């Protein structure tokens with residue numbers, strides 16, 4: 001299947017000159033070599049676990065990772081060190097969503113450190129017009145097993161009650177801080193078996209802090225067959241409660257894990273039966289949000305071309321300002337530049353997630369990006385095809 005998609009009149013994602021204008025020849029070649037390397041399935045699967053092992057064993061691989069995968073997919077080891085990337089994106093009218101890339105932790109001390117880091121991100125964002133908001137994973141602030149117990153409605157021990165109390169305080173503290181500094185907070189969607197307490201607490205934060213505008217955003221995963229109706233019901237609640245509704249739309253990142261667990265434990269698969277069904281729900285969710293743009297602030301978080309074209313077309317057709325503060329499309333740093341930069345060039349409000357953090361902490365994130373860009377059935381990944389086209393256009397190969 002070809003990666004190229006165009007709409008008749010509106011916008012084209014084919015233009016690799018615009019897509020890669022922010023890369024000089026050297027960094028284009030570096031990206032091309034990297035995607036060529038990770039397209040080898042054996043290398044991206046063994047390479048990821050080897051690097052994790054080598055880092056733990058203190059072997060000198062940090063430099064290699066830093067100059068390859070890390071340079072492509074991460075901003076820097078801290079928010080300050082991510083500034084050159086933020087500025088590079090800003091020069092092409094692409095906004096930043098800061099994403100502290102350290103994976104879920106388990107101790108109270110870790111949760112407090114994550115909270116402090118997020119407050120630091122907010123302080124940084126309030127002084128930088130190019131940073132739109134920050135992203136947050138509840139499992140960075142709370143223990144997974146605790147969320148799982150809450151989701152299942154199991155009684156908590158007095159110790160767990162106190163732990164949950166502290167978690168809620170942390171979430172309230174970061175939400176209040178975001179509100180005070182007028183920086184939005186996107187809260188990720190995670191596994192279905194911990195999602196209910198996340199939805200509940202995020203809804204409470206929206207009620208409290210989204211009175212004047214959407215500061216707190218929840219996320220819905222449209223690969224779940226129950227989420228389109230959840231979105232509509234949650235919005236109806238927001239209308240009733242007279243607060244703004246902030247939502248990030250994603251397809252969902254845990255499909256295999258979800259299906260395997262449902263099979264193993266013998267409950268109904270929460271995932272849509274087909275990709276077509278997920279795409280239909282996702283696109284209907286975009287339409288629903290754009291149709292209620294006065295009260296919904298939406299982040300369309302996808303690398304899917306059709307969904308981004310739909311987003312652009314609806315804005316155009318409904319006569320909405322392309323820079324409307326409630327309409328935003330977002331991709332991950334280092335991926336789908338043909339979507340981000342062509343949308344930005346056409347005047348839409350777009351951004352990139354910039355994951356940042358110490359190299360050793362973001363290796364799991366990097367290995368997921370590597371696996372995602374591996375060649376499937378001998379077919380070149382979409383990123384590699386695009387980079388190759390641009391290399392040809394610049395006569396570099």
Ligand SMILES: Cc1cc2nc3c(=O)[nH]c(=O)nc-3n(C[C@H](O)[C@H](O)[C@H](O)COP(=O)(O)OP(=O)(O)OC[C@H]3O[C@@H](n4cnc5c(N)ncnc54)[C@H](O)[C@@H]3O)c2cc1C
Pocket residue numbers: 187188189190219221223250251252253254255271272273274275276278301302303304330331332353
């Ligand atoms: C900015 C950003 C933020 C994100 N935040 C989150 C988050 O908070 N939580 C989260 O879970 N994910 C998140 N993701 C990841 C996202 O959920 C997707 O996994 C990823 O973006 C790929 O989907 P797509 O829409 O980009 O592209 P596509 O390639 O069009 O879609 C692939 C997705 O379709 C779905 N799918 C594939 N095959 C099937 C099938 N047979 N049946 C049903 N569905 C299928 C899966 O969700 C798969 O990931 C985020 C992604 C981005 C870009």
